[in-house]
Amino acid sequence: RLVDVTLLSLFAGLGTGLGGLLAVIRRPGKRAFGFLMGFASGVMITLSFLELVSEAWELSGYQVATAGFAVGAFFMFVIDLLTPHIRFAETEDGAREPALLKTGLLIAIGISIHNIPEGVAVGAGYMHQAEFGLFIALAVALHNVPEGIATALPLCSGGLCRRDSFCTALLSGLVEPLGALAAGVILSSFSHLIPAALAFAGGVMVFLTLDELVPTAREHGHQHFTAIGIILGAIFVFLLSGMFDV
Template identity: 35%
Template sequence: MTLSTLAGLATTLGAVVAVWKKPDARAMAFLLGVAIGVMTSLSFVELYAKNVIEHGFWSVTAATLGGAGTDDEKDAIAAGRVSRARLLRLGILMAFAMTLHNLPEGFAVACASYTTIGPTMAFAIGMHNVPEGIIIAAPVYAATGSRSRAILLATASGLSEPVGALIALKFMKPYLTPTRLEHLLAGTGGIMVAVCALELWPEARKCGNSDNMYRGVIFGAALMMLTLYLGA
């Protein structure tokens, strides 16, 4: 529980970074690009490709597509300026997606805590929770101007990790095999890819700073790959 709580609270650190100064259009384009880079690289490398190698193509792909199918946004590619309402909605959506992502991570930390890699896994998860806090807090702060709301929403999302750990330890431990855990993570990876394609990319394009968005994508992907390398 301690390891999962510390890892989850790393989202608060990311939120503090995001609200230090209210982001303008250029900063939002970069931060949304970071989100795309972080989420797609994590989803493909760690939650999909690695799972395919270890557990087989068909079942993992089915779990990933099932997760992707849960995002049914109809107007994600509509033209127009990024409004406060859409930014707030985006922040809440990101918090929801990250909560779904963090719950099985809490499962993973709880299971790994019984092995020697428990602290390493918690550290790696905590590192990539920092940019997750940024991508939740930045649009909420831009929409509402409230630092406290942005930080609280990001923190609440991060604290789903110890909730996931508690569920795993108290209720699911007899049934939570490594294979089932990896398929659950693959499903959350599908959710994150769908959010990137249907939500983040169109919103980032509306900021009118494509160069900054692409820089963010590269930076986010590099940051996530470094995190995964350090946690390997």
Template identity: 30%
Template sequence: MIDFFTSLSPVTQALIATLFTWGMTALGAALVFTTKAVNEKLMDGMLGFAGGVMIAASFWSLLSPALAMAENGSFPAWVPAASGFLLGAIFLWGIDKIIPHLHPGLPMKEAEGLQPATKRRSTLLVLAVTLHNIPEGLAVGIAFGAIASGSPSASLAGAVTLAIGMGIQNLPEGTAVSMPLRREGMSRRKSFLFGQFSGMVEPIAALVGVLAVTLMEPILPFALSFAAGAMIFVVAEEVIPGSQENGNKDLASMALMIGFTIMMILDVALG
């Protein structure tokens, strides 16, 4: 099985990996078939854990390899990492201001983006998580694309570990969409479909990422840092505040530390 996977092209590998992360989103959304609500402490802990995974992945799987790849470049090694990191955050910030969306747990009056009031609540909830899945798909795609570049800093194990980490943290994201919709009276089937739909963007973003770095290899350090910056922006802007808005700050913070530690161990041990 491993030999078969390694024989595939980076594009196919990235597609398979993000189909897995999409499946994990669907698994989280499927909790709607078992209950109408998830315990707030459990949900906050899951979100905190997801934030820790994303922070660890941003450094160990993206920024660190970017710095290593840039050491032999024409710029100081910090230039691609710093510029790509900030551009990733600016990109997500810009999308956040343009596309209408509503973060789970907030009233309609706090919807963001252009003309959010013209959209249905269900659509806005799905768009919120979908937007934040873009950098995750890009990160996985770029990681697999880096393998094709032949860089010693890129490895199949590292890319697979990143995909596993993104899949783990997608569980609460699917739940965060489907459960509020179910509480508002939507059927279990529709709540599940909306919840899993938010993960559909990841395979698409992954294909964009892997094709970009395989066709334009010199941008690889910038691309890795770009994905890291976009993910850290999501963590700071949405994941951490969302995990603490119900007052479970200590629980969410400790879950974040655990998520970071587990992802770091996976990345260092396997990558």
């Protein structure tokens, strides 16, 4: 099962690489960027409440679900104080701003750290039920695409070549199996912690979305397209949940 968990989380992490590839091929405009970041936000918020927290609630009651969610959000708050935010400055098309290179590298480090708890969500979901883990991995992979864009854009603007910008975005997503493996190893021995782990992952992802993705989308994207993206992201999770019957 640990091999399956690793492969699933690796698949989810590759979404960051896909986003980096899209960014270096063609820089997205404000509308596209706002929509993509909004879509990722809608996916993660809906996934967290509709699946992760509600599943924990159903398995172990509201006390475990509430405590796990709160601990996850607080954990992410502490991590957030110690790691960079997804923020980057605007430049004119074609401009090269050396300071953005440092910004892009800091963003890559921050997203790498954020991806570890996302791996926990995939691992905990799979240890609960294989189909549930696959569902979470698909949603997280889609969510990671805009994060890859946010990583690669400032690197390109800072003068890093397209290949290296893409590789940096790709590598930032490949740390996701670390969280999944940790969850798999622990939960295989302590299966009674699965509900708490699901709620914990939900708290982590809701905090990350509200603190990072939504503000970034509204600041650097188009506000109306961000809202549309959030709604469509939620609808996507509803449909995916229905298809997987989880």
